[in-house]
Amino acid sequence: MGGLIVDDRIVVIGEALIDLIQQTDGSYQAKPGGAPANASIALARLGAHVNFAGRMSTDGFGEQLHAWLATETIDLSLVERTADPTTLAVAVLDENGKATYSFYVKGTADWGWTLGAFENLKVTPPCAIVIGSLATAIDPGATVIEHLAASLHSSQSSTVVIDLNIRPGLGFDRHTERLRVDRQIRLAHVVKASDDDLAWLFPEHTLDETAAVWAADGHYVIMTRGADGATLFTPLGETVSVSAPVIALVDTVGAGDSFLGATLYGLQQRGALGRNADALLAAVSVDQWRELLTLAARVGAITCSRAGCNPPTLAELELA
Numbered sequence: 001m002g003g004l005i006v007d008d009r010i011v012v013i014g015e016a017l018i019d020l021i022q023q024t025d026g027s028y029q030a031k032p033g034g035a036p037a038n039a040s041i042a043l044a045r046l047g048a049h050v051n052f053a054g055r056m057s058t059d060g061f062g063e064q065l066h067a068w069l070a071t072e073t074i075d076l077s078l079v080e081r082t083a084d085p086t087t088l089a090v091a092v093l094d095e096n097g098k099a100t101y102s103f104y105v106k107g108t109a110d111w112g113w114t115l116g117a118f119e120n121l122k123v124t125p126p127c128a129i130v131i132g133s134l135a136t137a138i139d140p141g142a143t144v145i146e147h148l149a150a151s152l153h154s155s156q157s158s159t160v161v162i163d164l165n166i167r168p169g170l171g172f173d174r175h176t177e178r179l180r181v182d183r184q185i186r187l188a189h190v191v192k193a194s195d196d197d198l199a200w201l202f203p204e205h206t207l208d209e210t211a212a213v214w215a216a217d218g219h220y221v222i223m224t225r226g227a228d229g230a231t232l233f234t235p236l237g238e239t240v241s242v243s244a245p246v247i248a249l250v251d252t253v254g255a256g257d258s259f260l261g262a263t264l265y266g267l268q269q270r271g272a273l274g275r276n277a278d279a280l281l282a283a284v285s286v287d288q289w290r291e292l293l294t295l296a297a298r299v300g301a302i303t304c305s306r307a308g309c310n311p312p313t314l315a316e317l318e319l320a
Contacts, residue, residue, distance in 0.1 A: 009126035010264055010273070011078065012040045013053040013118075013145055014135035015110035016065045017087035019253070021099075021308070030061070031253075031308050032068040033089065034110075035133040035165050038254040042261025042299065042311040044072045048268060051126065053078035053118070055141070057109040061086035080117070084109040087134075091253065098226075098252050102169045105138060113141035118148040125157035127274040128264065132163035132192075136184055137172065149187040159267075159277035162188040163260050166197040177201065185214060189277040190267075192222045192260050212237075220281055222263065222293070224256050229297055232289055240286055242293045245301040254309020259300035261311065266292025 014036025020028040036054065043050040052074050056062045058081055065086065069076060087108040091099040105111070111134075121129070131149055136142050152158040162185055166177065178201055185191050191214055195207050202210045208231075211221045215233035224230045229243040267273050270288055272280045295317070302312045 007124065007126055008049050008268070009051045009075070010043055010048055010128045010130065010268065011051045011053055011121060011126045012036045012043070012130040013148075014131065014133050015087060016052070016054045016056055016069065017089050017108075017110065018061045018065070019089050019091050019308075021091045021253070022093060028090070030064075032065050033254065033309060034065075034087075035163060035254075035257045036130065036135065037065070037069060038257035038309040038311075039130060039163070039261045039264075040069065040074050041072050041309070042254075042258040042303075043265055044074045045311055045313040046262060046265040046299075046317075047314050048261075048265050049075070051075040051078055055080045055082050055084070055109045055112055057082060057084055057086040059083075059086055061088075062109065080113075082109050082112060084112060093251055096249070096252075100169065101167060103134070103167065105134070105170070110135060111138040111141040113144040115144055115147070117144055121148060122151050122157075125152055125155075125275070127268065128159040128161055130161045130163065130260070130264065131184075131188075132161075133165035134167060134170070136162070137167070137170070137177075137180065146184060146187065149184070153187045153189070156276050156278070158275070159190065159273045159280070160188045161190040161192065161260075161264065163256075164191070164193040164197045165256070166193075166200055168200055174201070185219060186217075188219065189281060190220045190222065192224070192256075192263070194224045194256055195226065195228075198223065208233075218278070224259055224300075226252070226255075230259065230293055232293060234289075235282075238286055240289045240293060242290060242297050244297050247301045247305040249304055250307050252304055253307075254311065255300045255303045257309060258303040258311035259296045262296035262299035263292060266295055
């Protein structure tokens, strides 16, 4: 058989950074993080074949990040090492354990992708690529990632997933971010956004209105609502809502990333990731969506019951 070869990899592209998390005594603890890296770990712990594509510094923090991911069953062959310093995110937790971030990103490692960096993924497309978060907001790397997503989406070679993770702490202009998000979600089959993302982008609309408009344009939009669960909006106008399990909250670090990883795992288990993504996703029934989103909500809740981003393994889920 000729044509493109599609493998079972889920390639997650984006940042791996250091979270400086404020402690109760006012000090800060350095923890490895970054939404794409967190999602990669969640996928790997559930047994998915995940390939993380990130740029990592050779400084001390970069070595910490590489060692952190290397302990998981994650393919790091697409990691690019650089002398650029590691990105830092300062996380301040409120009384509910919810993190607010400020970032130190100028000249750091994560954004330096160059044209041609992902040409091999066009030749041998994975079943899915996951983009979003800071990596799709900061150039020059954002443009490179966007070109890859456009190529795979237009050729229907892979399922393209975008996780918005809007970060107002970077000081982006709302209008500029709206234009960027509108352009980039057109390159994705699945859009994951939090209620905070949508509220910041479009404060003049209800959350459901924004999600429904995006879905009507042909996307499967998954809106996470924190302790209130999540809702899927489909291109056919269907909605599927699931609740979040009640847990003893420690913090919310990495909860949405873990939710995303579990969602992709559930889609892959149902054969819904790969070439001709629109047709594959259309074949997923409402009941199947409810099942996999319920699983994702469990994974997110377990992550919230632990300090930092520490998603469960498949074995832990089966025992729970």
